[in-house]
Amino acid sequence: MLRTCRVLCSQAGPSAGGWKPLNFDGGAFHLKGTGELTRALLVLRLCAWPPLVTHGLALQAWSRRLLGSRLSGAFLRASIYGQFVAGETADEVKGCVQQLQALGLRPLLAVPTEEEPDSAVKTGEAWYEGNFSAMLRCVDLSRGLLETPGPTGNILMQLKVTALTSARLCKELTSCIRKPGASLELSPERLAEAMDSGQDLQVSCLSAEQNRHLQASLSRLHRVVQHARAQHVRLLVDAEYTFLNPALSLLVDALARRWNSPGEGGPWVWNTYQAYLKDTHERLRQAAEAADRSGLAFGVKLVRGAYLDKERQVARHQGTEDPTQPDYEATSRSYSRCLELMLTHVSHRGPMCHLMVASHNEESVRQATKRMWELGIPLDGPVCFGQLLGMCDHVSLALGQAGYAVYKSIPYGSLEEVIPYLIRRAQENRSVLQGARREQKLLSQELRRRVLGRGLRVSH
Secondary structure (H helix, E strand, O other), rough: OHHHHHHHHHOOOOOOOOOOOOOOOOHHHHOOOOOHHHHHHHHHHOOHHHHHOOOOOHHHHHEEEEEEEEHHHHHHHHHHHHOOOOOOOHHHHHHHHHHHHHHOEEEEEEEOOOOOOOOOHHHHHHHHHHHHHHHHHHHHHHHHHHOOOOOOOOOEEOOHOOOOHHHHHHHHHOOOOOOOOOHHHHOOOHHHHHHHOOOOOOOOOOOOOHHHHHHHHHHHHHHHHHHHHHEEEEEEHHHOOOHHHHHHHHHHHHHHHOOOOOOHOOOEEEEEOOOOOOOHHHHHHHHHHHHHHHHHOOOEEEEEOOOOOHHHHHEEEEEEEOOOOOOHHHHHHHHHHHHHHHHHHHHHHHEEEEEEEEEOOOOOOOOOOHHHHHHHOOOOEEEEEEOOOOOOHHHHHHHHHHHOOEEEEEEEHHHHHHHHHHHHHHHOOOOHOOHHHHHHEEEHHHHHHHHHOOOOOOOO
């Protein structure tokens, strides 16, 4: 029935009849079992407790010493890991994705890697080559999960650039970019040519060792995108800290020069824009217009942003201007402006411009769906939505049932790999976790309804 609903909505298109706002009242929770809802409520309440997020790694080590590895691991698998992670093996990931597909949702796989390894043993090229191999496996897994692409033909995957090149190099490149006269030596065109040809690239502001690492990093990035393109997987590059983002944008622009040309059927490489930064709207406008002028396809994941505390700490420490919006309301206004900008570009450029509305905010999602209808953007067209696995299901399920393309960001891997990654993400997304009170309330209402016997759903 759900599949039929999605097909009918897709055929009707957003301009058929009047626009009706979606209801995010938890009505779609009837699609999920009581055990799933109970776990979600307990885990979300736990994650909204600040000490658990702040001291997560220490608490994990303490529980392992107290309970032993087996019991501690079993508890994590039944709670936090089970809520936010698809699994460890390919079969476990496929099982999770099949459940999502039955609910009208799609996978957005993410390899759980940290920005910069702390151990000196892990800072050599071998560590980045290992991450490179993991990225290739993730591409293959993403392709294998959807042997027949959906209506949009989009198989998506997250890519973290600092898994393939060091944050230290990105800091150096950012410093180089900001120097006068760096535009020619560090142009996207020059980097794209070096990626494509494999020729040695020398940047004067880098040391010999840094130039070698840059060359190896460019090769890894190019080969990942090349493999993803061959497998019909589109890569969404994660945003990181502002002191890294100029270098990351340079690398993404270089990849876009090669892989987002009209003949490639792109965009195959998307960049992420963080609305909580003051300059995001202007940078996004310039990037969209530059892609249009160059005839390049343009792909964007639009987020509010997750590094607020860290960005403010760095600004205070360096005595520089705080790059972030002053409060949540200002961030929401920035998100709304960026969303309007991108939806307008999508309506003008069609399949040459793609957008993921990555938001847990109900008003932002409503704005996007209403503007899609007003601009005549089809539900199965170049705009999709994204939320984290295990969170915001009342929004994801409502969108999926209405026929929109909805992706869940899905980390996978062993407990040892994923738990530190989850704790880091939780620390970065404190406001999202603490702001999930409405979802907790809706979960409680649905569970109370079932316990009292009104329309009790039989799980199978």
